[in-house]
Amino acid sequence: MALGYRKWVNWTVLILFSVVLAFCVSRFGVALSVVNGTSMQPTLHNGDRLLINKFKFTLQVPQRGEVVTFQDPHNQNRYLVKRVVGIPGDQIEIRDGKLFRNGKEIHEPYIDTPIEDGNYGPITVVPGTVFVMGDNRHRYASRDSRYDSVGLVPIKLVDGKVEFILWRPSLAAFL
Template structure:
């Protein structure tokens, strides 16, 4: 009889541990950390199609986004689709594109991470933006092939899923993103 109680006790301990593990995994997945798959060439040469990234879902809620952060956000034209782009400007900044050079607050950006050998367009006549409160301006690193803030304007911070910070696949390129 004592042996039966011991088996039941161990069984319930295992069930509780499994439930706790599942709850912790869900909390981490939906509130702290997630993974994402890069789809498309808009962030080349930095990121390529099928790269797998870890995304920190809470750090930008605590600290402000920084210039150069690579963020995952909901497509402003389709909430079910997420994009990955680089933060170029934050609230209070101005962005202007002249002769394929990006200026933030009238200063040209030093962008050694871009792919602009074919030039890029500003998606229409407007090439000047003022970034409002709770907004950021994002661009893909592969400017000729990126659907970004040039097309849909600055994005709201509340559309941001998180900051991509670590590539874990392909294994040959594993490491922190800069």
């Protein structure tokens, strides 16, 4: 009887450990995500499967140029993916289709068009927030920090850094 009890306890401990480990990995480690929309084209495409590093921002804050996921400030059940273009203290401005940070034009090799939404700013990124933009700079293509529905994103809402595109559905047609 004692042997059966010990086996039951061992299985229970193993199951509890597995559940706790799975929770910790999904909460603080890595996650999978799917891109929904075109706001990050040409970098990310609708349907791309992404590997998200959730651990990175438990130790440091987002940096310029990183592609991050974050909780939508106006819909807690939705997550957005954008590129960080401004960190606390940066002054962001858009003039004549170009992005300026702290008065200097930013070279953005990841975009394929000038910014078509018109001039914006200047605005200073306040402490505890980041300024994000989608890589798709066509008119009205990205709901990002330029719009009141997103605004400056509190760092506490940043969920993780996009590390890899695991799979792109458009490539499946060639299989």
